Amino acid sequence: MSPEGNGIAERVRRLAEFLVANDLESLRIEREDEVFEVGRTPEYEHSVPREQKIVPAPVRVEQIAADRVGTFHFSRPVPFVGEILEGDRELGYVEQLGIRNPIRSRGSGRVLAVLQQDGDLVDYGRPLFEVER
Amino acid sequence: MFTKVLVANRGEIAVRVTRACRELGVRSVAIYSQADKDSLHVRDADEAYCVGPGPVPRSYLDIANIVSTALASGCEAVHPGYGFLAENARFAEICSDHGLVFIGPKPAVIAAMGDKAIAKRIMKEAGVATIPGSDILESxxxxxxxxxxxxxxxxxxxxxxxxxxxxxxxxxxxxxxxxxxxxxxxxxxxxxxxxxxxxxLLVRPRHVEVQVLGDEFSNVLHLGERDCSVQKPSHQKLIEEAPAPDLGQKQRRALHEMAVRACKSVGYTNAGTLEFLVSDDHVYFMEMNTRIQVEHPVTEAVYGVDLVKEQIRIAAGERLGYAQEDLRPRGHAIECRINAENPRNNFAPEAGTLSRVAFGDGAGIRVDTYVASGSLVPPYYDSLLAKIIAWGEDREQAIARMLQALRETKIEGVHTTLGECSDILETPEFREGRYDIGFLPRLLAGTAALRQAQG
Missing domain, CATH: 3.30.1490.20 (ATP-grasp fold, A domain)
Incomplete structure (x- = not known):
C-alpha cells in the first residue's frame, strides 16, 4: 500500500471510530478537494463484525517481540486488548540487570492480544503483543 | 549444593553439563540461539531460554542476556563449558557481581593465565620450566x-x-x-x-597436558596427563589419549609435580589444564587452560572421576573427597573428535542437515554428542559433532575398540573426520605411540602427494 493510501485508510478509520463512539448514523466532512463520508447501515451492523465494517482496508497483524532477555513489565497506562494505538507508544519494557529496555508500538494500530503478564521472564524473540496495523 | 545452574554453552558440552547437573539433583537451565532451537541441549534441560539470533556475538557471547537469564530464572551458578565465555575474566566477574557463582577459577586467575607473558612469568617463579626465549630483539x-x-x-x-x-x-x-x-x-x-x-625451536615436540582439580580449601590434585599431539595443521587437536604413550616414569612424575606446584602457587581452584611441550628429555610449560577441556573424557575414563560433577561440587564449596594417593589410573583411553569438516579440503567446516546418524557402541565405548538423525548443524559454530571415547585394559585394546566403533559409526549429510581418525589409528606411528605434533601434517602432505601422483 502506498503511504498516501495508508494515510486515507487511517483517516477513514478514525472517522469511523468517532462515529461509533458518538453513536452517529453517518458523518460527512468536506475539505477543499477531499470529501470523506462514513456511515453505518443496519444490514452491516448485524451481518459483519464491527472491525471489518469500520476498517475496509485489509488488515495486517504484527507481533511485537522482546529483543532482550529479562523481566517484562507493562508501561503506564497498561495496554489492553482493543486499545487503539496512536503513533509510537511505549507498551512495556524488559528489565535487564537494572536497565529498562522499552518495548514500543512502532506506529499506530489496534492491540489484538497481550501475550505476557507483568513480571514474566521473557527471552529473545518472545512475542509480547499482537497489533493490527 | 546448588538447586539450579545455568549452562552457558551449546552442543555436546552443554548436553554433558546438563547430565552432570541431573546426576547431582540440580535443575538445569539451557540457553540457545534461534539457530539451535531444536538442539538436544535445549530438550535435555529443565528450562530453556533463547538469548539471541544465530551469530555468536549476539547470542552465546551476549553477557547481559545470559546473566539476565540466570537471574530471572532463579539460578545460583553458571557453568561456562569450554570456548565462548569460559575463559572470559570479565564474564566471571560480572557473574559474581550479580551474586552468581561462576563455575571455574577466580576471575583474577583466569585473567593472569589468559595473558601468555604473565602466565609464563608466574610459572617461572613457581619453578616450572618454560620454553627458553629472549626479550624483544633490537637488532x-x-x-x-x-x-x-x-x-x-x-x-x-x-x-x-x-x-x-x-x-x-x-x-x-x-x-x-x-x-x-x-x-x-x-x-x-x-x-x-x-x-x-x-x-x-623444539625438535619433534609432543603436546602433553596435565589435568588438575583444586578446591576452595587449598587442596590441589592432578589426574595424570593426556597426549594431544595428533593435531591438524591448524594446531587443533583431533585425537587424544590418556595416559601419554611415550613418556618415561621420571618425566611423567616431574610433569605432575610441576602442575600441582604451579596451581598451588596461584591459588588455583576448580578444573584446569596445564599444557606442556615435551621434546627429548625436556619439558616446557606452554599455557594453562582455566576451564574444562574437550578431551576431558579420556581422563575420566582412566581415573573413574566425573570431572564436570567435581567442578560443580567445588564451586558449591565442597571439599575434594579424596587424596592424591586415592587416585589411580586404570587402563587406557582414546578420544576421536568427529567434526563436520572435509579432511580433503583443509578440514573446511561444513553445515547442513544430518540425514542419518548412528554411533558405534560396545564395551568401553562412550559417545558425547548433540546430534541424531535429522539434526541440523548450523553454520555459526564449532564443527565438533561428537566425541567417541574408547577405554581398554591396555592401549592395544583401546585402539581395537575405537576402530570398531568408528567402523560402526555412520554420519550422512556432511563430510566428517571419521575416516581420517581410522586412518591415523592404523598408522605404525600411532600404533607404536611414536608421534609428535608434526605427525598429522606430515601424514596429510604425504597422502595429498600420493593422490596427486595417482591423478
Missing amino acids: ARAARDAAKKIGYPVLLKATAGGGGKGMRSVERPEDLERAYASATAEAEASFKDGRLYMEK
Whole structure:
C-alpha cells in the first residue's frame, strides 16, 4: 500500500471510530478537494463484525517481540486488548540487570492480544503483543 | 549444593553439563540461539531460554542476556563449558557481581593465565620450566647473541604475530642474519610492527597436558596427563589419549609435580589444564587452560572421576573427597573428535542437515554428542559433532575398540573426520605411540602427494 493510501485508510478509520463512539448514523466532512463520508447501515451492523465494517482496508497483524532477555513489565497506562494505538507508544519494557529496555508500538494500530503478564521472564524473540496495523 | 545452574554453552558440552547437573539433583537451565532451537541441549534441560539470533556475538557471547537469564530464572551458578565465555575474566566477574557463582577459577586467575607473558612469568617463579626465549630483539646482532645463549635451532617470532607471519626457523648461525631481515620485513608488512623475539625451536615436540582439580580449601590434585599431539595443521587437536604413550616414569612424575606446584602457587581452584611441550628429555610449560577441556573424557575414563560433577561440587564449596594417593589410573583411553569438516579440503567446516546418524557402541565405548538423525548443524559454530571415547585394559585394546566403533559409526549429510581418525589409528606411528605434533601434517602432505601422483 502506498503511504498516501495508508494515510486515507487511517483517516477513514478514525472517522469511523468517532462515529461509533458518538453513536452517529453517518458523518460527512468536506475539505477543499477531499470529501470523506462514513456511515453505518443496519444490514452491516448485524451481518459483519464491527472491525471489518469500520476498517475496509485489509488488515495486517504484527507481533511485537522482546529483543532482550529479562523481566517484562507493562508501561503506564497498561495496554489492553482493543486499545487503539496512536503513533509510537511505549507498551512495556524488559528489565535487564537494572536497565529498562522499552518495548514500543512502532506506529499506530489496534492491540489484538497481550501475550505476557507483568513480571514474566521473557527471552529473545518472545512475542509480547499482537497489533493490527 | 546448588538447586539450579545455568549452562552457558551449546552442543555436546552443554548436553554433558546438563547430565552432570541431573546426576547431582540440580535443575538445569539451557540457553540457545534461534539457530539451535531444536538442539538436544535445549530438550535435555529443565528450562530453556533463547538469548539471541544465530551469530555468536549476539547470542552465546551476549553477557547481559545470559546473566539476565540466570537471574530471572532463579539460578545460583553458571557453568561456562569450554570456548565462548569460559575463559572470559570479565564474564566471571560480572557473574559474581550479580551474586552468581561462576563455575571455574577466580576471575583474577583466569585473567593472569589468559595473558601468555604473565602466565609464563608466574610459572617461572613457581619453578616450572618454560620454553627458553629472549626479550624483544633490537637488532640482528642482538638476535645473534640471544641465539648463542639459547642454542640452535631457534625460532624467530613477531611480537604482534599470528598465523605464522614473521616467523622463521633458523638451524645454523650463518642463516640468522638473512632470516632476521626477512622476518622483520614480513612482520612490518603484516602488522605494522616489525619487532621480533626468539624462542628455542623444539625438535619433534609432543603436546602433553596435565589435568588438575583444586578446591576452595587449598587442596590441589592432578589426574595424570593426556597426549594431544595428533593435531591438524591448524594446531587443533583431533585425537587424544590418556595416559601419554611415550613418556618415561621420571618425566611423567616431574610433569605432575610441576602442575600441582604451579596451581598451588596461584591459588588455583576448580578444573584446569596445564599444557606442556615435551621434546627429548625436556619439558616446557606452554599455557594453562582455566576451564574444562574437550578431551576431558579420556581422563575420566582412566581415573573413574566425573570431572564436570567435581567442578560443580567445588564451586558449591565442597571439599575434594579424596587424596592424591586415592587416585589411580586404570587402563587406557582414546578420544576421536568427529567434526563436520572435509579432511580433503583443509578440514573446511561444513553445515547442513544430518540425514542419518548412528554411533558405534560396545564395551568401553562412550559417545558425547548433540546430534541424531535429522539434526541440523548450523553454520555459526564449532564443527565438533561428537566425541567417541574408547577405554581398554591396555592401549592395544583401546585402539581395537575405537576402530570398531568408528567402523560402526555412520554420519550422512556432511563430510566428517571419521575416516581420517581410522586412518591415523592404523598408522605404525600411532600404533607404536611414536608421534609428535608434526605427525598429522606430515601424514596429510604425504597422502595429498600420493593422490596427486595417482591423478
